Structure formats: structure tokens, C-alpha cells
Amino acid sequence: MDLRLSDEQQMIQKTVRKIMEEKVAPRAAEIDEKAELPRDVIELFKANQIFNLVAPQEYGGLEGQLLTLCIAIEEVSRVCGSSSMILGNQSLGAGPIALWGNESQKAKYLPGIAEGEIFASFALTEPNAGSDVAGMQTRAVLKNNRFIINGNKCFITHADIADVFTVFTKVAVEGKDKITAFLVDTKTPGISLGKKENKMGLRGSSTCSINFEDVEVPEENILGNIGDGFRIALDCLDKGRIMTGSMAVGIARGAMEVAASFAQTRYQFGKPISDNQGIQFMLADMATETEVARAMVRMAAWNYDNKTPDMVKFSAMSKLYATDMVMRTTTDAVQIMGGYGYCKDYPVERMMRDAKIFAIFEGANQIQRLVIARSILK
């Protein structure tokens, strides 16, 4: 395994860092405060061809795609967690098509996704089916060569800007329910958006419920075959979990940098608080844990890109470690900054709120532990 960054990866890292520092950092607090999806950041990503990073190589992407995407996402989330969801969700949305789409499905959507002209969302979760995916109630019924979808999805990232959903449903075949994924254009009659969530963090990223009422889709919109849906969901989440880990690493790094610089300028008892060993030890632990998490995320991404047998285990481990780590790190960043850290004048308050979700979505961390344990006990 060689985790040294190629010249191209270093160039992408530098470019994304520069645009995030120059264009998004001054607006990150406002994006959180307004709780609106930042359209200007979408335009910025488009202009700098950053959406290319979510596409497979034959559709304009890069070799070693996930590792490169993780490097870029870390730079985005270091500055603005909400903005990292734009890139992260575009990758999650592209996943089912890139991994399971046929040639015509790929040709229809992937070039537009890579250019940031088409947005894709991943519609799996339902009010009664979160961790327990198989408990979903959304159903597709075949009638005159067309499937009719009825049901509700909730917590779907960027459903309000999506052009296409991957919708996971149940299809009954000879009395047995088979989880089946469909590509559904969001303008199809019968689709309506429900509640937009008012969230603790990642407030500049929209999260909506979707209602499907007699939504008709042609048979050719099935991804893979009837019954492949569960496998499709897991394949996409294996990738998404590594990406989530990289978002966590970026936020942890951002919080640690802010806290370290504050500690050197905040004087108490006649000296900078960073002169105290108690503060130094906290910073040392934060930096060490962030490095460990980054190494795990990159190792998992390398395993994913190289399709190794350990990929699923490393994906779950990197997600588990990085996302628990970011909660500890951002909480410590607030602690180091005292009352200032708790207020919105400094970004660590936002970073701590943003951090919490990473241990919940893309499979809650309890579920990651089940996946890891299963790989040990198999």
C-alpha cells in the first residue's frame, strides 16, 4: 500500500484548500446561520471542476478516485461542514449509478453529475426504517410494464435540489419482498417534498422527507435487477462511510487549528494558556487522534479503490474511529477556548454541532461495530 499523494492529488488538495480559505471561510458562519444550501459554493465547485472527483474515470473522474475525493473533502470540511455535504452527497448520489447502472443509465446521468449540472440523492431511510433497512415500507408494484411507487422517505440530503433520486423499494415476487432500487427523475408526477429538518448542525445542508404517491416509473429505471437493492445500498454505504470519515477528519483538523492558535494568544495568570501542560496535552491528543483517523480513512480509501477483501471492514473501522474522534476533538477545542469557544464568534461552536451527525448517518456507529464484529467472528 502506497499512501503518498501523487502530484495530481497534491495539486487538487492545494487548489481546494485555497478556494475554501479564500472564498468560503469568510462565509461559513453565515451559511450555518442562514441554514440555506449555499448556491455560491455549488457554483464555485462547478467553476473549479471539483464535482469531477465524484465521477468514475471513464466519465471524467480520476484513477484512485475515492482517495482523491477524501483528500478534497477533508479540505472542504476543515472550513465548512455544510459545504462538504455538497460534495459528499453528490458522491453518494452518483454511487448507485456508477456502481450498478447499465451503460444507458450511466450515460444519462454521470456526465452531468461530474459537471455539477445534475444532482443526485440517495433515498433509503424511512420513518420506520433507519438502521433496519429491511423494515422499509415503500413499495413498487408492476402494472402494465410500469412500476407504481408508493411510500415515504425521510432525512434525504439535498432532496430539494436533486434531479434524480435512487429510491429503494420493496417489490413482491412470488409472495416474497425483494428490495429493489429505482432511478426516479424528481419531476415525475406524484413526488412531493415533505418536512425540511431544522437541524443541530450541518445547517447549510438541506435534509428533507419525500412522499411518493402513485409515482410511475418504467421498468428500465431499475438499477441492477429486482432484488439487488440491499446489495446496492451496502455497496454505496461502504464508500460513503469512508467519505464520512474524511469529513470528520477535516472538521477535527479545523477545530484543532483554531484552538491551538487561540491558546497561544489567550493570556491567563500572566501567560498564554498554551504554556500550561494541561492544554498542551489536550492539543497533542487532538492532533494525534486526527492523524490516526486520517491514516485510517486513507488506508480504507486505498482498500476501496483497489477492491481488496478487507475493504468493508476498513470502511466501517475508519468511519467509526474518525466520527467518534471528531466529537472528542471538537468538544476539546471548545473546552480549550472556554466561554469564547461556546459562542458563535469562533467557528468551534459550529464545528462541534456539525460533528455530531457523523456518528449517526451512513450507518450509526453501533451498526459499524456490528459490521466490524461480524468480520472478526465470521
Ligand SMILES: Cc1cc2nc3c(=O)[nH]c(=O)nc-3n(C[C@H](O)[C@H](O)[C@H](O)COP(=O)(O)OP(=O)(O)OC[C@H]3O[C@@H](n4cnc5c(N)ncnc54)[C@H](O)[C@@H]3O)c2cc1C
Ligand atoms: C443530516 C442527516 C442526513 C441524512 N441523509 C440521508 C440520506 O441522504 N439518505 C438516506 O437514506 N438517509 C439519510 N439520513 C438518515 C440516516 O442514515 C439515519 O438517520 C441513520 O441511518 C440512523 O437511522 P435512524 O435515525 O432511524 O436511527 P435508528 O435506526 O432508530 O437508531 C437509533 C439508535 O439506536 C441504535 N441502534 C439501532 N439498531 C441497533 C442495533 N441493532 N444494535 C445497537 N444499536 C442499535 C442506533 O445506532 C442509534 O444510536 C440522514 C440523516 C440525517 C440526520
